[in-house]
Each structure stands twice: as C-alpha cells, then as structure tokens.
Amino acid sequence: MKNAPLKLPEVRWVDPGRLTAGLDRHQRMDLSAHTRVHPPLPEPDQEDLLALAEAVGLSGRGGAGFPFARKARATLAAADRTGTAPVIVVNGAEGEPASAKDKMLLARVPHLVLDGACLAAAAFDAEEIVIGVAAGSPGEISVPAALAERELPCPARTVSLPERFVSGESGALIRGINGLPVTPALLKTRAADGAAGGVRRRPTLLSNAETWAQLALAARLGPDAYTAVGTAAEPGTILLTVNRPGADPLVVEVPTGTQLGPVLDACGLQPGAGVLVGGYHGAWLHPSVAADAPLSRAGLAALGGTLGAGAIIALPDDTCPLGETAQVAAWLAAESAGQCGPCKRGLPEAAEALAMLAASAVEPAVLEDARRALGAAQAGGACSHPDGTARFLLTALDVFSEDVDAHLSGPGCGRGVRGVLPLPLAKGARLEVDWSRCTGHGLCAVLAPGVIRLGPHGYPTSATIPVAPWQEHDARRAVNQCPALAMRLRRPV
Template sequence: MSARREPPQVRGLGTARLIAGLDRFQRLDLAAHTRVHPPLPRPARDALLDLAERIDLRGRGGAGFPFARKARATVAAAERTGTRPVIVVNGAEGEPPSAKDRMLLARTPHLVLDGACLAAAAFGAEEIVIGVAAGSPGEHSVPAALDERDLPCPARTVCLPERFVSGESGALIRGINGLAVLPPAVKARGAEGGPAGVGRRPTLLSNAETWAQLAVAARLGPAAYAAVGTGAEPGTVLLTVNRPGAEPLVVEAPSGTRLGEVLEVSGLPPGAGVLVGGYHGGWLDPAAAVGAPLSRAGLAERGGTLGAGAIVALPAATCPLGEITRVAAWLASESAGQCGPCKRGLPDAAEALAALAAGTGGPAVLEDLRRALGGARGGGACSHPDGTARFVLSALDVFARDVEAHVAGPGCGRPVLGLLPLPRDEGASLEVDWSRCAGHGLCGVLAPGLVRLGPHGFPVSTTIPVAPWQDHDARRAVNQCPALALHLRRP
C-alpha cells in the first residue's frame, strides 16, 4: 500500500482548529466529532455570505478565489434559471506532494461535510457531491460519514482517477457528469450552470479545506475566527510538509507563520531550496525561505505562491536539476493533451531539461527550455501549463549555480536521489530495443509528440513516457515498426 493510501499524521502550531481532536482520535466519527466541536449554527443565506465576506474566505485549492463571490454568482444563476444549485466538495487531490484534503476526508470528514451542509441548507441546494480519488481513504471514509448524519439534501460520493488534472474544477465537474475527467476545452464557470455545471445546474465548487474552514468560521464567528492569522488573511492554513524517507506531515498554522517555524516543527532544514505551493508553485532560496510568511501576500512579495500549501525542502545531497527533470516529465505526461501548450510546450520543456540534466545540453538548449516554457504560459485551457512553467522557471533561478554546472560540463556531480515525491506506480512507456532498431524513423512520423529522432534517424531515448492521450499514437508506432523494435510497457 502506497503512502497516499494512508491517512496522514498531523501537527499544529498554536490552537488546533481543523485538526482539533486528532491528537486523541485517529478518525472523528460523528460521536467523536460532536464531542470535539460545538453545535453547528444554521445561518441563513445572507448571513452565511456575509460571514464568508467578512473573513475573506478564499479557495484553498490553489487559485485563492473569493468564496463569497463564487457563492453569490451561483445563487444568482439559480434564481435566474429557476433551478436549485449543486454543492461540490473537491477532494480529488491528484498532486503527489499534497495531502491536506486527503487527511481531512480520511480523519475528520464531518468537518468538511459541516461546511458543505451549511451552504446546501442556506442556498437550497438540490444535492451535495463529494469527489474523491479512487483508492484514497476518502473513498470509504466519506460514505461512512454520510451514513451517520442528517443531511439537508441528497449527497453522493464520486470516485475519480488519481491524476493531476482530476482536481481541476472543470475536469472534476465533467467526471461527475460521466464524461472524461479532463478540463473543458473552453473555460467556463460552473457557477453559471449549463454545460459547465453538474447536470447543467449552477454549481458551487470548493476544495475540502475551504468547506472545513467555513464550518470553523460559522462556529467561531468572524471576530474569533480572525483572532489568529494576519489582518488581511485571517485564520489558519493547512500545509503538507514532505519529509524524505517518511510520510508527509499535515501542519495547521496561523496564516502568516514563518516558513522556518513550520520546517523546524517538522524536523527539516531548508536544504538547497524550498518548494512552496506544490508542483504548480515556486522555489525559494533557503535563506529567503526561512523568513517567508506563509500567506498569499507574504509569499507573493518574495516571488512565491501559497497554492495548495504543499512544501518540499530539497536536501543538498541530491541533484536539483535531475529532481526537477523527473517532475517536469511527470507533469508533461499528466496533462490533458488537449491544447498546444500541453501537447508540445511541456514535452519540449521536459526533453530540454533531460538534456541539461544529462550534461548533453548547452546554452542553446537552456534557451530552448525557457522559450518552450514562455510559449506554454497563458495559452492553455486550464492552468496546468502556467503552473508547470512557474515550477521549472523558479527552479532555474534558485538553482542557478547547478544549472550553470550542467550547461558548462558534466553537471554538479551529485546523484539524483528521487526525493521529490511522485507516484510509485509508473505509467506506460515506449521502450526501444537497440538490437533491433535500424533507424527507419517511421516511429517519429507516427508518434511525433512521443518519439524524437536524433541526427541519424534513431530515437534519442530508450524509454519514453506515454501519457494517456498519447496511447493511440504509441500503439500505432509499435504495430507499424518495420524492425519490431518498439514495445509498449504498461504498469
């Protein structure tokens, strides 16, 4: 069983709110939940919207969109169309370094459901839908919690593939609607309903932590809720701290807490650099990271982003460029493959990174890498290209000396230890049998997005990752290879 199937352990800085009771219980069933948390108020629509506005509740899935604005748009669309809205809990956490939503749904599911039920009752929702990753603890924990409690409307759980794009809001809604779990080709707001909503109804979607924060705020009230955190960003934040050789730790801390304090309580030094915000986040120099306040505004001042709150401190013993290359290749294969930035830009960037990490790329390859990432930004149907570009470009700045060593010669001399977390189960890949390959070059024609040919017509790599959207081209290349030199290996 992989670490992602295990409910994460927790630690707190200051008074526990979201993790209250988890020092005594491994999981809060309804009986334990009611002993730990006071009775839940039932604010009417306008009171709930006012509460969310007064604490400036923002989405905790990465985008940070104001909850009240999204909720008002959903309610207005429902009134305009004469329909009832749908409440969606996004628990499809497909990013390897993030575990906070998985922790909430596994260990304190009723706190998340409290927030969703508050909105469902206040806004007259038709149903509540909770999206979880297939095989995650939430797949069993959430239905068990639903069976224990009274609900203001019907509720159901939908299991989605554990892929990076499954957590994108449009992809999640498509999955709930029974369609392929991919971001829609045209950006649209679920709050407006129509093709972008669940069952074409206005849809209010937020991630698990956002709903849990709403439940905490409803119990405390705006003044008590804002007693911790910063003036602009009150309350606490949930952070996933990834520890080499150990399971991730979910830490609750007041907004604005220094990153150094979170690393210290987690037993980690800042290492060679600290990633904040996960694989769509950015890298910070270790000296700057220690004093960085963990808030949206505080990190933005340092060129960082809070994102979904995932933190990785990269040890100095591993090759930074090799680590970045592993993740960039995975991000390229995890894309939806629907638009140019994902189909061409991200694979081109991953290939350039691989050449630099191997010490076979020079200044021109580094320039190609920056050009590919620059072209990928701002042009996709979702934020995947932009987030991937932020992750890689910030790494090139923070690890500039290591990049220079790889550009100028054989590299930094350190091994790639594989410390940036990735799924243990490898995806499909094309493998080249060099004893058979005769350099016909047909594979490069049949699968141009997969197979890159060198100057003599041979593939430049013996093992080529295959994204789900590239499966057809991969099979065609295998079936039509004149020398039978290609093999499609599946996990």
C-alpha cells in the same frame, strides 16, 4: 469504521489547532467524537452565511484562492435566473502527489468538511451535495460512513475519480461527476453559471475540502474569534503538507503568515538546496529567502512564489536538483489532458530538455528554446496545468542556476538523484527503445512527434519514454511501423 484499513496522514500544528482539533486524541473522528470536540453548528440563513464568508475573507484553499462569497453570489444569481436549485460540490480529488491535506480532512475529520457543505446546502436551498474523492483514497471509505451517520439538508453522494493530476481541476471534476471523461473542458466555463459548466447543467458551488471545513469553523467561532489569528488580509489558519525524504508527509496547521523556517524546524527539516512551496504547480524559493518567507498568498507572491495547495518540499543538498526536477517534468507532461498546444508539445519538449540537461547532454540553445516554450505556456493553455507546470520548471532553473551552469559546461553537479520529489508508482504506458535493434531510421519521430524526439545523431533521446493516454495511438503507430522492430509499448504489471 474502527476496523477499516485506512492509511491516515499524521498531523501536527503550530499554536492550537482548529481544523486539527481533537486529532491528538482521535485517529478519526466519527460523529460522536466530532460533536464532543466542536460546539453545535449554527444555522445561518443565506445572507448571514454570505456576510460571514465576506467578514472573514474566506477564499478557496485548493490553489486559486478565489473569494468564496463572490463565487456563492454568482451561483445564487444563476439559480434565480434559471429557476433551478444549486448543487454543492466538495472537491477532495487530490491528484497532487506532494499534497495530503484533503486526504487528511476527508479521512480523519470528514464531519468538519460536511458541516461546511451542509451549511451552504441549507442556506442556499441546494438540490444535492456531491463529494469528489480520489479512487483508492481513504475518502472512499470515510466519507460515505460519515454521510450515513448524520442528518442532511438534501441528498448527498460520493463520486470517485481517477487519481490523476488534472482530476482535481474544477472543470475535470464536474465532467467526472457528470459521467464524462475526467479532463478539463475544452472551453472554459464557470460552474456557477450552470449550463455546460455545472453538475447536470445546474448552477454549481464548488470549493475545496479545506474551504468547506474553514466555513464550518468560521460559523462556530464568529468573525472576531476567527480573525484573531493569521494576517489582516488573510485571517485564520492554513493546512500545509510538509514532505520528508524517506518518510510519510506531515499535515501541519499554522496561522496564516507564519514564517516557513519554524515550520521546517518543527518537521526536522532545513531549507537545503531550495524549497518548493505550492507543490508541482508552485514555485521554488532560494534557501537564502526560504526561512523568512511568510506563508500567505501575498507574502509569497512578493517573493515570486505561490501558496497553491500548501504542499512544501525542502530539497536536500545531496541530490541533483535538475535530475529531481526532470523526473517530475516528465510525469507532469504525461499527466496533461493533451487538449491544447502547450500540453501537447510545449510540456513534453520542456521535459525532454530538462532530462537532457540533467544528463549534461543539452546545448544552451535547446535549453533556451525550452524556456521560451514554457514562457508561452503560461496563461496560454486550456486549463491551469501548463501555467502551473511552467512556473514549477522556470523557478527551478532560476533557483538552481549554479547547477544549470555545471551541467551545461561540464559533467554536471556530481550528485545522484535520490527521488526526493514524491511521484506515484507508474501506472501509464511506457515506450521502450531496444538499442541493440535501433538503427536510427527516424520514422518513429515522424509517426509520434509528440512522444519521440531525436538527438543530433538521429536516434531517440531516451530509451524509456512515458506515454500519456492521449499519446497512445501515435505510440502504437511508431511501434507497429518501426523498420527495425526496436520499440515496445509496455504497461506496469
């Protein structure tokens, strides 16, 4: 591992680190370094482990915040009912471009994550441990090396999944482990119940990589020491990914309830035009409230925000907020699974309206239609993707309302788009319109209505359109049947 070409996220901490302990001395902690930094791991039985998780209020750290003990009890009940051993799943398939905390854990302290998973596997008599990682991420190298170093209570394996936004959704992850397309299930099922929702139809206990690491910390510290920091309702620490313009993100560990202002200061940032908390399924905070915002689920909810997976972006004053938001909106629309109405129509239409707004080329009625579509998308999709995307876009329109007015009433805010909101390099297909050939027949919008929208004069509203995998069939039809031969479907080289 010493010579492995891993790109390891940089870490910082406010107050002494727990999850990040030892990373001031080690780039990556192998088993030897891990055992020098952390004391021996206890071996609690089933009831002791459940009681510990309840005593420290351990909740999921992947975004939903579901209580760990309740999920574990449901899994064990299903295992007893069916007479099958449960499966333990570590969700490290981080498809959020603004988040690096799980990549950091799996790359730099993999044994802390595995400690938590092994505790549960031993206490719950698990059949198998499965660790889901993003293809091409450091976890592909680091986790198998860590598994080879240690004794395990049951067989364990690593599964690599395509690096897409929806790959980290629990249903999509389990489908990928089962060898199916990595998309959310059409019908919502619970992994804990097994049947169609679990790994190989087994009752499955699935939690985020940070959740498993927190379980290992709680077992070593005990309830009193673990709850000595943080808030009474949400004790302990949390991992944040603080994104910086023109630099790699920082993974920062802070006690729950820490105000956002000191975290930004520690990373050399200011609230700027607004702060996004929770990543691209999170919510924007106005700079007037951002500095004092408490970094806890309850504290942010009181401000209309969400902690989500802990990704933070402070938007500088010298970039166009609507242009930045429009770029992410287009990416999120293309990243959807395209399995329900909000994803197939609502998100692409909202993304197109945002792009037109950023270009000061949208009518107020079109923007209001987009608001209504996003409102309908909330809690109306087959998975959480439409809901989270709608929250991201609607809070942007509220926080940047002055910019919205400037773009509706005149030439816009006068600022360019710096590309501060991080996005991966384009991997999917793009539909390109050759304006020298296009004559405005409009057939393309009939053949590919979810991809192409026409402006008031009958021409496509954009010359370059991202195409999701589920849209490619319609896009090819539009290319092949264009009377003017004005369209091309291209892929990145």
